[in-house]
Amino acid sequence: MTARSPANADRWPGTVVAIQANFSSVQLDASNATAQPDSGSLKLLCVRRGLLKKLGQQVMVGDRVEVEQPDWQDRRGAIATILPRKTALDRPPVANVDQILLVFALAEPTLDPNQLTRFLVKAESTGIPIQLCLNKQDLISDQQAKHWQHRLADWGYRPTFVSLRQDSPQVDALTAQLQGRISVVAGPSGVGKSSLINRLIPAQTLRVGAVSGKLGRGRHTTRHVELFELPQGGFLADTPGFNQPDIQCSPEALGDCFPEIRQRLADQSCQFSNCLHRDEPGCVVRGDWERYDYYLTLLDEVLAQQQTLDEQRNAEATEKVKVSADGKLQHEPRLAAKKYRRPSRKARNQAFQEICYDLSDAEDLSQLEDLEDLGLE
Numbered sequence: 001m002t003a004r005s006p007a008n009a010d011r012w013p014g015t016v017v018a019i020q021a022n023f024s025s026v027q028l029d030a031s032n033a034t035a036q037p038d039s040g041s042l043k044l045l046c047v048r049r050g051l052l053k054k055l056g057q058q059v060m061v062g063d064r065v066e067v068e069q070p071d072w073q074d075r076r077g078a079i080a081t082i083l084p085r086k087t088a089l090d091r092p093p094v095a096n097v098d099q100i101l102l103v104f105a106l107a108e109p110t111l112d113p114n115q116l117t118r119f120l121v122k123a124e125s126t127g128i129p130i131q132l133c134l135n136k137q138d139l140i141s142d143q144q145a146k147h148w149q150h151r152l153a154d155w156g157y158r159p160t161f162v163s164l165r166q167d168s169p170q171v172d173a174l175t176a177q178l179q180g181r182i183s184v185v186a187g188p189s190g191v192g193k194s195s196l197i198n199r200l201i202p203a204q205t206l207r208v209g210a211v212s213g214k215l216g217r218g219r220h221t222t223r224h225v226e227l228f229e230l231p232q233g234g235f236l237a238d239t240p241g242f243n244q245p246d247i248q249c250s251p252e253a254l255g256d257c258f259p260e261i262r263q264r265l266a267d268q269s270c271q272f273s274n275c276l277h278r279d280e281p282g283c284v285v286r287g288d289w290e291r292y293d294y295y296l297t298l299l300d301e302v303l304a305q306q307q308t309l310d311e312q313r314n315a316e317a318t319e320k321v322k323v324s325a326d327g328k329l330q331h332e333p334r335l336a337a338k339k340y341r342r343p344s345r346k347a348r349n350q351a352f353q354e355i356c357y358d359l360s361d362a363e364d365l366s367q368l369e370d371l372e373d374l375g376l377e
């Protein structure tokens with residue numbers, strides 16, 4: 001985390017840990033502690049400076065920001081700068097994620113290689129590094145653990161085996177992997193994600209980390225993403241948003257989501273550069289490896305998806321689909337030029353309400369110009 005420099009002495013660096021409506025909860029860096037007593041590990045409820053709004057810059061959970069004019073008493077401030085993002089996940093919407101912590105159980109529920117593959121491919125498709133954690137080691141024999149270790153090594157993964165029922169030293173190894181990083185926890189239901197988070201973040205921290213007032217929504221609502229600070233530094237995002245592993249990537253990109261394929265293509269090349277590794281001649285990927293059939297199944301899925309998308313795009317280009325009062329789809333020709341269409345009354349009202357909401361928080365009056373832009377003055 002960056003320390004404050006004299007040049008930006010009135011700006012306080014921090015990380016956005018939650019967003020609700022127009023407010024961001026910003027956890028200030030611990031390095032601020034010397035400048036303001038009690039400001040380290042302090043959260044401020046912040047609005048966006050008017051200029052950021054004019055530039056159309058949205059704040060995301062995980063964003064590194066600089067806060068101005070902190071009101072230490074009321075714990076409020078204004079976000080003056082959003083620093084460039086290293087990464088930006090879509091679902092869940094979190095910026096600067098360093099790794100995805102994928103949690104599965106070795107038993108109860110039974111470790112299903114097909115389901116694990118779907119989650120792994122989904123995680124790989126983001127391009128963000130993956131840490132695989134296999135929990136409930138206490139429920140299987142050493143021999144079974146070895147079997148999974150070798151099997152997953154063939155897939156290209158080196159998981160951390162843990163048991164949250166026992167004092168597992170491997171949990172410390174996991175702690176070290178998470179330190180100083182932003183990690184998103186993902187995995188199916190019942191594998192022990194909550195148990196792991198409770199182990200990694202003692203109850204005290206969680207209580208302190210809980211948002212209040214205007215930000216106070218449950219941490220398990222789908223829209224809500226929140227980062228929890230780890231005692232050793234770093235943040236964990238626990239979110240259900242990631243947990244439907246619907247694979248959305250192009251057929252050409254799917255191969256990149258399998259370490260086995262990456263490995264084969266690192267050593268040699270297929271005859272055709274756009275090879276999808278099915279039945280093309282001169283393919284170096286096709287062959288006798290465990291997950292090849294899973295690859296083919298997922299390939300069929302993404303090919304079907306792409307076809308649907310192409311059809312939708314073609315239809316959208318020439319016509320508009322509307323749902324009539326009796327639930328039937330109606331096709332209408334598309335209006336030629338956008339500028340002749342007035343925004344709907346609903347859209348204008350919504351935009352108006354959003355701006356009023358902002359104004360009621362008295363950020364500054366420059367947003368009145370936004371009203372003019374919308375023709376609502």
Ligand SMILES: Nc1nc2c(ncn2[C@@H]2O[C@H](COP(=O)(O)OP(=O)(O)OP(=O)(O)O)[C@@H](O)[C@H]2O)c(=O)[nH]1
Binds near residue numbers: 136164166188189192
């Ligand atoms: N035997 C055993 N049981 C465990 C272990 N870790 C968690 N459990 C149990 O597994 C069950 C599910 O754990 P949770 O932590 O709620 O799992 P989760 O992944 O958060 O589940 P969801 O909230 O449904 O997503 C609970 O009954 C835990 O007590 C473990 O290491 N060994």
Ligand SMILES: [Zn+2]
Binds near residue numbers: 277283
């Ligand atoms: Zn090929």
